[in-house]
Amino acid sequence: MRPNFPVRLGPAEDALIAQLKSVGADQAAERVTVAGLPTRRVESYHYTDLKTLLRTIPPLATAANEASAPALRVPGAYQLMIANGVVQNAATAPAGVIVGKTHGGVLTNRDDLLVNVSNALTKDTLTLTLEGSVDPVIQIDRRTEGEAGHVADAVKIFVADDASAVILETFSGSDAAHVGNHATYLSLGKNARVTHITVNLSPRATTHFATNEYQLGDGSHLRTLVIHAGSNLSRTQVYPRMAGANAHADVTGLNLVSDGQHADITMETLHAVPHTSSKPLFKSITRGRSKAVVQGKLIVARDAQKTDAKFMHQGLMLSDDAEILSKPELEIYADDVVCGHGSTCGKIDEDSLFYLLSRGIPKPEAETMLVRGFIAEVLDPVEDEALNEALNGVVDGWLLANEA
Amino acid sequence: MTTPVLEIRNLHARIEEREILKGVNLVIPQGQVHAIMGRNGSGKSTLSYVLAGKEDYEVTEGEILLNGEDITGMEPAERAAAGLFLAFQYPIEIPGVATMTFLKAAMNAQRKAREEAELTTPEFMRLVKEAGAQLNVDSDMLKRPLNVGFSGGEKKRAEIMQMALLKPSLAVLDETDSGLDIDALQVVAKGVNALRDGQRSMLVITHYQRLLNHIVPDVVHVFSDGRIVESGDKDLALQLEAKGYADFDGQAA
Numbered sequence: 001m002r003p004n005f006p007v008r009l010g011p012a013e014d015a016l017i018a019q020l021k022s023v024g025a026d027q028a029a030e031r032v033t034v035a036g037l038p039t040r041r042v043e044s045y046h047y048t049d050l051k052t053l054l055r056t057i058p059p060l061a062t063a064a065n066e067a068s069a070p071a072l073r074v075p076g077a078y079q080l081m082i083a084n085g086v087v088q089n090a091a092t093a094p095a096g097v098i099v100g101k102t103h104g105g106v107l108t109n110r111d112d113l114l115v116n117v118s119n120a121l122t123k124d125t126l127t128l129t130l131e132g133s134v135d136p137v138i139q140i141d142r143r144t145e146g147e148a149g150h151v152a153d154a155v156k157i158f159v160a161d162d163a164s165a166v167i168l169e170t171f172s173g174s175d176a177a178h179v180g181n182h183a184t185y186l187s188l189g190k191n192a193r194v195t196h197i198t199v200n201l202s203p204r205a206t207t208h209f210a211t212n213e214y215q216l217g218d219g220s221h222l223r224t225l226v227i228h229a230g231s232n233l234s235r236t237q238v239y240p241r242m243a244g245a246n247a248h249a250d251v252t253g254l255n256l257v258s259d260g261q262h263a264d265i266t267m268e269t270l271h272a273v274p275h276t277s278s279k280p281l282f283k284s285i286t287r288g289r290s291k292a293v294v295q296g297k298l299i300v301a302r303d304a305q306k307t308d309a310k311f312m313h314q315g316l317m318l319s320d321d322a323e324i325l326s327k328p329e330l331e332i333y334a335d336d337v338v339c340g341h342g343s344t345c346g347k348i349d350e351d352s353l354f355y356l357l358s359r360g361i362p363k364p365e366a367e368t369m370l371v372r373g374f375i376a377e378v379l380d381p382v383e384d385e386a387l388n389e390a391l392n393g394v395v396d397g398w399l400l401a402n403e404a
Numbered sequence: 405m406t407t408p409v410l411e412i413r414n415l416h417a418r419i420e421e422r423e424i425l426k427g428v429n430l431v432i433p434q435g436q437v438h439a440i441m442g443r444n445g446s447g448k449s450t451l452s453y454v455l456a457g458k459e460d461y462e463v464t465e466g467e468i469l470l471n472g473e474d475i476t477g478m479e480p481a482e483r484a485a486a487g488l489f490l491a492f493q494y495p496i497e498i499p500g501v502a503t504m505t506f507l508k509a510a511m512n513a514q515r516k517a518r519e520e521a522e523l524t525t526p527e528f529m530r531l532v533k534e535a536g537a538q539l540n541v542d543s544d545m546l547k548r549p550l551n552v553g554f555s556g557g558e559k560k561r562a563e564i565m566q567m568a569l570l571k572p573s574l575a576v577l578d579e580t581d582s583g584l585d586i587d588a589l590q591v592v593a594k595g596v597n598a599l600r601d602g603q604r605s606m607l608v609i610t611h612y613q614r615l616l617n618h619i620v621p622d623v624v625h626v627f628s629d630g631r632i633v634e635s636g637d638k639d640l641a642l643q644l645e646a647k648g649y650a651d652f653d654g655q656a657a
Contacts (some may be wrong), residue, residue, distance in 0.1 A: 350459070355496040358456045359510035359566065360484030360517065369509065373500025373549070380500075 007036040015057040016117070019150065022060070025120030031113075038113050047293040047325045048264040050113070053233055054207065057179050060121070061085055061149025070141050071172030071201040074390045077139040080126060084144055085153045087124045096134045096163070100127040106154040106185040107213050114209050114237060118183040121152035128157045134165040137387050144173035144180055144206070154183040161189035161217070166384055168197045171210070171230070175203035182210040188220035190244065195382065199227040199394060200234050204260070208234040216276070218244030225378060226253040227391070228263035229398050235264040242269065242276035242304075251280040252378045256398045257322070259288025266295040269309065271337075273301070277308040283378055284315045285371060286322030297329040300337050307337040315345035316374050318367075368399055407472040408433045409574050409605035410455075415466035417454045424450045426630035427466070432574070432623075435602040439616055440609045441641060442627030443649050448609045449493060451627070452578040455607075456490040457483050471573060484510075485517030489572035491563040493579040498550040503562070506550050507532060511569055535568040539595045557588030564595040575599070576607045581615040593618030613645040628653035 009017075013036050020029035037054060038045035064084040080099065081088040087101050105119030126140065144151050159165060171182065180202065188194055200208045208231040216222055226236045240249045255263040269278050284292035296311040315324035328341030348370050356366035375395055382388045410432040417425040424447045432438050442448045454461045455468060457480035467476045475483050498506070511531075512522045523531070536546065539561045551559050560580055567575050577596065581589055596606070596619050608619055616624070616638065624641045626634040626649070634640065634652050644652065 352496050352498050354456075354458055354480060355492065355498070356506070356510075357480035358484055358490050358492075359506075359570065360481050360514040361506075361509050362481045362513060363479070365509065365513065366481075369501050369506070370498070373498055376500030376549075 007034065009033070009036055010051070010055065012054050012057045013037055015059075019057070019060055020117070020120050023120060028116045028120045031116065044112070044266060044295065046327065047291075047295070048235055048262065053262065054179070056177070058148035058150050058177055061144060061146075061151040061178070064143070064145035066145055067143065068145065068172070068174070070170070071143070072168075072170045072199060072390055072394065074137055074139055074168060075386045077137040077168065077386075079139045079141055081141045081143070082124070082126055082153045082155070084146070084149060085122070085124055085151045087126045094134065094136050096130060096132040097138065098129040098131075100129070101125065102127050102156070105183065106156045107183050107211055112237070114181060114235070115211055118152050118154065118181045118211060121150075121181065122154040122183065123152075125154045125156055128155070129160070130157065130163050130165045131160040132163055134163065137166045137168055137384055140167070140169045142169060142171050142180075142182060144178040144202070146174055146176070148176040148178055150179045150181075152181045152183075155185070157184070157186045159186070159188045159192040159194050162191050163189065164193040166195045166387065168199070168387060171198070171200045171202050171208060173202055173206070175205050178202070178206045180206065180208050180210070182208075184210070184212045185215075186212070187215040188217055188222055188247075190217045191219040192217065193221050195223045195225075197225045197227070197382070197387075197391070198236065199391070200230045200236075201394065202230040204230070204232050206231045210235075211237040212239065214240040214249070216240065216242050216244055216247035216249060219246045220244060221247070222249040223381060224249070224251050225382065226265055227256070227394060228254070228265070229256045229394050232260055233262050235266065238265065238267040240267075240269045240278065242271045242278060243273060245273055245275045247276045249278040250381065251278060253282040253294065254375060254378055255282070255284040255286075255292040255294065256395070257284070257286050257290040257292050258398075258401070259290055262291045262293075264293035264295070266293075268297040268299065271298070271300045271304040271307040271309060274303060274305045274307070276304065279309070280311045281378060282313045283375060284313070284324050285318065285374070286315070286324055287318040289319070289321040291323045291325065293325045295327040295329070296341065297331065298339055298341075300332040300334050300339065302333040304334050305336045307334060307339065309337075309339045311341040313343045314374070315343075316371065317345065317347050318371075371399060406434060408469075409471055410607065411469040413467050413469070415454065415468065416464045417450065417461045418464055419450070419461050423464070424461075424630055425454060428631055430625065430632060432605045432607060434605060435600075436622040437600065437606040437608060437619065438623045438625060439621035439641065440607065440625045440627050440632075441611070441613070441644055444611070446627045447630040448627050449578055452490055452576045452609055455576055456480055456488065481513065482517070484570070484572075485514045487573035489567050489570055489575045491560075491567060491575065491577045491580055493582055495551045495554075495559040495563050497552045497554075499552050501550045503546050503548060503550050504532070507566070507569060510566070514570060531569060535565045538568065538598060539565045540591055541565050556583035557585070557591070560584060560588065560592050561595065564592055568595065568599060572604070574605050574607065576609065578609045579611060580608070581610055581612065589615065589618060613641045616641045626652045
């Protein structure tokens with residue numbers, strides 16, 4: 001089926017086209033002119049129809065004058081900041097960390113609007129080169145302050161062979177109708193060990209888009225965790241490329257959505273070479289009238305024999321008005337692989353709840369325990385104690401906020 | 405006469421449209437252990453759930469008094485704080501909830517409901533260690549998520565340990581012997597007997613007489629079709645074992 005021509009463009013698209021043209025990204029502008037924002041007819045946006053959800057795009061953000069306190073404090077972390085797309089000067093880096101700055105987008109081009117916009121609009125890029133065993137957690141504090149702005153920022157991280165690091169990215173800022181388009185490119189050298197966590201804590205008025213691209217070398221291990229705990233609309237795209245033998249990725253995520261929110265984690269993992277494994281595990285918790293989406297696609301290249309990959313998405317609905325949407329996809333060209341997918345969705349288990357109640361634990365506390373228990377599987381593997389505590393604090397904050 | 409720990413008066417309860425309890429009357433004085441025996445499907449387990457306040461069951465008539473207080477309309481957590489404990493036939497596995505976190509939450513919630521000070525961590529640790537030692541619940545079990553990966557015996561020991569920590573005035577033991585081998589049964593029975601102190605009362609629900617050799621009841625009741633049809637001393641359990649239920653409830657086996 002051909003899309004209807006010409007596409008009727010709305011104010012969001014007009015603004016986006018003008019912004020892309022203003023930075024000389026004519027090709028990207030042309031694509032928006034022809035196709036508009038992706039609708040549900042575009043498979044990868046099936047549950048997150050941007051044409052409907054994104055009615056306006058604010059002007060390109062200008063440099064921030066003020067800065068609020070960090071949205072999440074992790075004791076002992078080494079902090080870097082990008083404010084309104086501008087990489088800020090950093091404190092002296094700890095051993096094994098080289099901080100740099102460059103320009104332009106960091107994502108591999110692909111047929112995706114958000115990736116194209118990120119690459120076109122990103123000016124400042126923070127670069128990190130990590131060597132050896134990096135001790136402190138590295139926190140990249142990305143924020144959008146001031147009046148509503150459309151901001152694109154990017155981070156490019158190279159993790160050397162045999163190096164290990166824990167990287168936390170937090171997104172926050174002022175309560176205005178910002179649209180953020182955040183990119184991270186992370187490449188893991190041979191036998192590198194990396195934990196990469198992104199937490200969206202932006203105020204509700206904002207729209208949060210992020211794309212995390214990973215390149216895994218031989219024997220490297222990656223753990224990723226996306227937490228959506230802010231913004232009325234958020235979508236994080238996760239693109240791991242299993243490019244070295246014996247590479248393994250635990251790709252995890254958590255959608256925490258309340259009334260009026262829409263959160264989407266869209267993963268596409270490419271198993272490009274033989275003997276790689278990945279274990280995507282996502283959890284969604286919804287309350288009020290809200291929507292959580294997880295799409296997980298596993299692509300196994302023709303040569304990528306002995307791939308071992310299993311996608312799982314579990315949903316917990318705390319209200320009758322919420323929707324949890326799950327779309328696993330397998331695209332397998334090799335013939336000797338173990339790949340699978342599973343999705344579950346339900347309410348709080350009545351028997352578990354009764355067991356806790358029967359021990360005298362009041363209902364709200366018992367429910368909180370069960371929700372925490374549900375989430376534990378994605379938070380517990382975060383070994384750094386201070387970081388783990390901070391992440392649990394994010395979950396507790398969500399649980400306590402507007403309990404309904 | 406002192407107030408009985410448990411008094412059930414003409415209790416009727418149903419699940420959906422089906423009436424399961426059809427007029428239960430039972431009085432358990434302080435310090436006594438009563439056993440309820442009955443066939444599968446006679447409503448014994450339902451009685452335990454209705455006592456604990458499970459939502460699925462609707463009490464249509466009658467009342468339940470715990471230490472003289474009417475608990476019929478109370479929430480399960482309130483009943484627990486009032487002194488009721490149910491040892492589950494099948495303790496629930498709850499992944500992601502650490503056993504220690506759960507124990508502390510339960511003990512402190514009950515203390516809070518009774519307007520007592522919360523336990524400090526060292527106090528809590530000491531109590532758990534003591535109770536654990538008695539019931540062979542080692543620190544490895546306590547580190548695991550609640551009941552997850554526990555064997556049948558471990559689950560039952562953990563239940564009795566919870567009971568020891570929560571110190572209820574009435575403990576309802578629902579088929580505590582099911583799934584236990586004889587060694588495990590003895591450990592559990594020892595734990596239960598250690599809690600018989602002349603104050604605490606128990607209602608032991610069982611299918612087989614075997615458990616009652618280890619936890620010797622003061623009174624035995626035969627349960628059939630949603631009510632108590634016969635009561636007697638511990639010898640009644642032996643008669644039941646010898647003759648079967650048919651002699652007591654007139655139903656074919």
